Amino acid sequence: MNTESDIINFSKPAQKRAGKHSADTSGxxxxxxxxQGIYRMMLLIRRAEETLQKLFLDGKVPGFLHLSIGQEAVAAAVSSCLGARDTVSSNHRGHGHTIAKGVALEGFFAEILGKATGLCKGRGGSMHVADLKIGMLGANGIVGAGIPITTGSALALKLQGEGHIAVVYFGDGALAEGVVHECFNIAKLWSLPVLFVCENNGWSEFSPTDRQLATSLRQMATAYGISYDEVDGNDARDVRASAEATISVMRSEARPAILECRTTRVRGHFEGDKQDYRHADEAAEMAARDPLLVTRRQLKSEGVADDWFTRLAETTEAEIDTALAAALAAPEPNPKDILADVYTVSGGRHG
Known part of the structure; x- marks a missing residue:
C-alpha cells in the first residue's frame, strides 16, 4: 500500500488554465x-516500473533505464481517451505510455530483458519499445524524435478521414529541439490531428528547465496559433478532463493541440543518477502529491471502499508476476537472426 512518503514531487504546481488558446473544460x-480505470492503469505502470528497477539492479536489464515514476497520471489519463486506431509515440521515458496504450505485459518485459519473444524481438530494449498492432509507434532514445513520427502519422490519419488522432509524449527538454518547431508549424499549417503532450517535470536531464528555454510553451503555442492547455499532471482527473475536451474537438475538426502537464520526475534522469544537483529538502516538499495518492483520495471521497484498492493491488501484482515469469523464461535471441527484418524481402526486379 502506498504511503505519503512513497513518492516525492519536485515540480512546481501547475498554473490555472488561462488564455484564448486554453481548452474549455468547464463542463x-x-x-x-x-x-477508477485510470487509477488501475496508473498502479499497473507504477508496479511494472518498480519491477524493472529491481531487475536493473540485479543486472538483468541491458543498457540504460529511464523511469517515469511520478508521471503515471499523464499517460493513464490521456490514453483513457484514445481508441484502438489512434496512434502514440513516446520518448526515452516511455514505459508508461507503452503500457497505457495497451501493450501485452509479457512482450513488454521480454523486450526490455532482450528476449526473443519481446515486442521487437529483444532488439529495441527500454528506449525503443514499439507495437504497431496497437498503434504504439515506438519510444525513442533521441530527444524529440517521436514528434516528427507522430506528425507524419497524423497526416496519414487525416487523409483516411475517419476521425482518429495521433498523440506524442515528450519532455520539456525537447522544446529546445528544432524539429519540434518544424512540426508545430506543419501541424498548424496543414491542420493535422496531433496532440502534443509535454510532460514538464521541471528538469532537462540534470538542469532546471528555466535554464534551457528562452520562453514558455504557452507562448510558443500562441506564436504558432495552436490550441493550448496547462494542467496539473499529478492530478489524473484534471488531465483526463482536459484531454477529453481537447481530443473531442480534434476528432471533429482535425486540428493540432498542445497539452502541457506539470508533473514529477521522482527518479533521476536515469537509474544510477545520484541526483546531487537537487536540494536536499526537496524530498519532503511535496510528497503528498504522488499521483496515485491524489487519485486514491479522490476516489475514497466518492465512496470507493478500501477493499477495492486491496483487491486491485493483489490482481495487479499477480498480472505482473505472471507476465514477468514468462518473460524471464523466454529464450535469448538467436545470433543467426541478426539480419532478420533489416531488409524488406521483395520479389520485384532491381536495377
Whole structure:
C-alpha cells in the first residue's frame, strides 16, 4: 500500500488554465468509474516500473533505464481517451505510455530483458519499445524524435478521414529541439490531428528547465496559433478532463493541440543518477502529491471502499508476476537472426 512518503514531487504546481488558446473544460465531469480505470492503469505502470528497477539492479536489464515514476497520471489519463486506431509515440521515458496504450505485459518485459519473444524481438530494449498492432509507434532514445513520427502519422490519419488522432509524449527538454518547431508549424499549417503532450517535470536531464528555454510553451503555442492547455499532471482527473475536451474537438475538426502537464520526475534522469544537483529538502516538499495518492483520495471521497484498492493491488501484482515469469523464461535471441527484418524481402526486379 502506498504511503505519503512513497513518492516525492519536485515540480512546481501547475498554473490555472488561462488564455484564448486554453481548452474549455468547464463542463467536463470525470465520472468515478472512469477515474477508477485510470487509477488501475496508473498502479499497473507504477508496479511494472518498480519491477524493472529491481531487475536493473540485479543486472538483468541491458543498457540504460529511464523511469517515469511520478508521471503515471499523464499517460493513464490521456490514453483513457484514445481508441484502438489512434496512434502514440513516446520518448526515452516511455514505459508508461507503452503500457497505457495497451501493450501485452509479457512482450513488454521480454523486450526490455532482450528476449526473443519481446515486442521487437529483444532488439529495441527500454528506449525503443514499439507495437504497431496497437498503434504504439515506438519510444525513442533521441530527444524529440517521436514528434516528427507522430506528425507524419497524423497526416496519414487525416487523409483516411475517419476521425482518429495521433498523440506524442515528450519532455520539456525537447522544446529546445528544432524539429519540434518544424512540426508545430506543419501541424498548424496543414491542420493535422496531433496532440502534443509535454510532460514538464521541471528538469532537462540534470538542469532546471528555466535554464534551457528562452520562453514558455504557452507562448510558443500562441506564436504558432495552436490550441493550448496547462494542467496539473499529478492530478489524473484534471488531465483526463482536459484531454477529453481537447481530443473531442480534434476528432471533429482535425486540428493540432498542445497539452502541457506539470508533473514529477521522482527518479533521476536515469537509474544510477545520484541526483546531487537537487536540494536536499526537496524530498519532503511535496510528497503528498504522488499521483496515485491524489487519485486514491479522490476516489475514497466518492465512496470507493478500501477493499477495492486491496483487491486491485493483489490482481495487479499477480498480472505482473505472471507476465514477468514468462518473460524471464523466454529464450535469448538467436545470433543467426541478426539480419532478420533489416531488409524488406521483395520479389520485384532491381536495377
Amino acid at each position: 467536463q465531469v470525470v465520472k468515478t468509474d472512469i477515474l
